[in-house]
Amino acid sequence: MSRPDSVIVNGLVRQALVSAEEVMGANGLHTVLRTCGLERYVDSMPPNDMNSAINTSDYAKLNQAIEGFYGRAGKGMLRRIGKASFQYGIREQAALLGLAGAAIKLLPEKQRIKFILNGMVNALKKSNSAVDAWVDESGANIAYIERTCAICWGRTSQTPLCHLYIGSISEAVLWATGGEHDIIETHCLAKGDEYCRFEVGAAKA
Numbered sequence: 001m002s003r004p005d006s007v008i009v010n011g012l013v014r015q016a017l018v019s020a021e022e023v024m025g026a027n028g029l030h031t032v033l034r035t036c037g038l039e040r041y042v043d044s045m046p047p048n049d050m051n052s053a054i055n056t057s058d059y060a061k062l063n064q065a066i067e068g069f070y071g072r073a074g075k076g077m078l079r080r081i082g083k084a085s086f087q088y089g090i091r092e093q094a095a096l097l098g099l100a101g102a103a104i105k106l107l108p109e110k111q112r113i114k115f116i117l118n119g120m121v122n123a124l125k126k127s128n129s130a131v132d133a134w135v136d137e138s139g140a141n142i143a144y145i146e147r148t149c150a151i152c153w154g155r156t157s158q159t160p161l162c163h164l165y166i167g168s169i170s171e172a173v174l175w176a177t178g179g180e181h182d183i184i185e186t187h188c189l190a191k192g193d194e195y196c197r198f199e200v201g202a203a204k205a
């Protein structure tokens, strides 16, 4: 059942670390980096390129360390970091996301959601061809699915724990539709499911 370890590119690690610093402050981030073996990034962010940076297992440890640092508040902090990291992607990596010059305002809401989620899938695949992710439209609600989720790599849990992903997807859907939607992680590899699945629920009032 163990998944092969893989790599995360500099651009994506940079996105996560810049966002984590924004949300946690530099001191908080540095403490976390030291507890998860990534002290080389203290005061030295990786460049914004597509070269390999760290292993997927290190990325999972970073997420776990942030959760551990905040205890019960960890889930909310990771969601905030996820939101910030989508904003960073839009700001600094629009070409990577395939969003440069995108005109989606006239599309129906479901099409807009599909557009941005496919953008995320394609950007991830561009960064690592081993990524196995897709947008699922077979159910009543559109869902984002990844079989190679880095956040929960090697972890086990009774409940879904890919909170950073939930934050990124909710910010992506907000960007595409102008409204906050509930994002529910219905499946998680850490629970023994065959993939992590994030369903886009109803718009929040």
Ligand SMILES: [Zn+2]
Pocket (backbone or CB within 6 Å): 149, 150, 151, 152, 153, 161, 162, 188, 189, 190, 196
């Ligand atoms: Zn996951």
